[in-house]
Amino acid sequence: MDVEGYRTKYQKDLEGRNAWVDHLFHRIWPPSRVSYRFWPKLPMDYREVNEDYAKHLKKLSEKIMEWLSEGLGLRREALIEGLGGETVEYLMKINYYPPCHDQDLVIGAPDHTDVNGITFLVANEALGLQAFKDNHWIDIKYTTSGIIVIVGDQFHRISNGKYMSAKHRATMDKEKTRISWPIFVESSLDHEFAPLRELITGEDNAPKFKPYVYKDFKFRKLKKLPLD
Numbered sequence: 226m227d228v229e230g231y232r233t234k235y236q237k238d239l240e241g242r243n244a245w246v247d248h249l250f251h252r253i254w255p256p257s258r259v260s261y262r263f264w265p266k267l268p269m270d271y272r273e274v275n276e277d278y279a280k281h282l283k284k285l286s287e288k289i290m291e292w293l294s295e296g297l298g299l300r301r302e303a304l305i306e307g308l309g310g311e312t313v314e315y316l317m318k319i320n321y322y323p324p325c326h327d328q329d330l331v332i333g334a335p336d337h338t339d340v341n342g343i344t345f346l347v348a349n350e351a352l353g354l355q356a357f358k359d360n361h362w363i364d365i366k367y368t369t370s371g372i373i374v375i376v377g378d379q380f381h382r383i384s385n386g387k388y389m390s391a392k393h394r395a396t397m398d399k400e401k402t403r404i405s406w407p408i409f410v411e412s413s414l415d416h417e418f419a420p421l422r423e424l425i426t427g428e429d430n431a432p433k434f435k436p437y438v439y440k441d442f443k444f445r446k447l448k449k450l451p452l453d
């Protein structure tokens with residue numbers, strides 16, 4: 226179930242298009258869960274820059290999780306605690322999509338929702354990320370001054386369905402290589418998560434999802450097994 230390291234992934238999407246991407250996964254937080262053997266040795270400052278990025282990203286992520294908790298009318302710590310508090314992990318992924326001329330046959334990442342709590346993504350200037358809204362695929366604009374925030378399945382469930390996990394996909398560019406760097410904020414594999422108890426009040430608010438140990442949830446989702 227552990228995903229760290231390099232991989233080339235081939236898949237078919239629903240329309241039968243081939244999907245391929247090379248990616249690297251490595252954890253960036255907490256320090257006790259970081260294995261530097263999965264981190265690239267070059268460029269020389271990779272480790273320093275990424276350690277710095279991890280600290281900033283953790284701060285930003287905690288702020289946003291606090292706001293999302295307040296948005297549910299809960300204590301600021303509620304969602305972070307639901308994900309596991311101090312044991313929450315930050316998993317870096319680097320996606321590499323080579324240029325591709327035949328957009329009808331090939332897609333970078335087929336449509337999906339992220340399995341984790343919340344994702345923070347930056348990408349290079351080659352466009353490709355699309356979000357599904359009102360029955361359409363919408364291109365996500367390139368930005369150098371912002372970060373893309375994607376709600377994942379864990380927050381969908383922890384919020385008892387109040388926050389929707391966002392369906393998205395990545396297409397490939399005809400001429401440019403596309404690289405994206407999502408960071409997945411997720412429970413540690415042994416953490417059990419469930420709809421927050423504070424949200425289960427009265428009969429109208431029965432839990433919509435059963436509790437899951439994250440490793441079982443992740444396994445079932447990645448193997449496309451039924452979850453409910």
Ligand SMILES: O=C(O)CCC(=O)C(=O)O
Nearest residue numbers: 320334348354395405407
């Ligand atoms: O490359 C992208 O912009 C999206 C990648 C993605 O959704 C993922 O790796 O989960």
Ligand SMILES: [Fe+2]
Nearest residue numbers: 337338339393
């Ligand atoms: Fe994703």
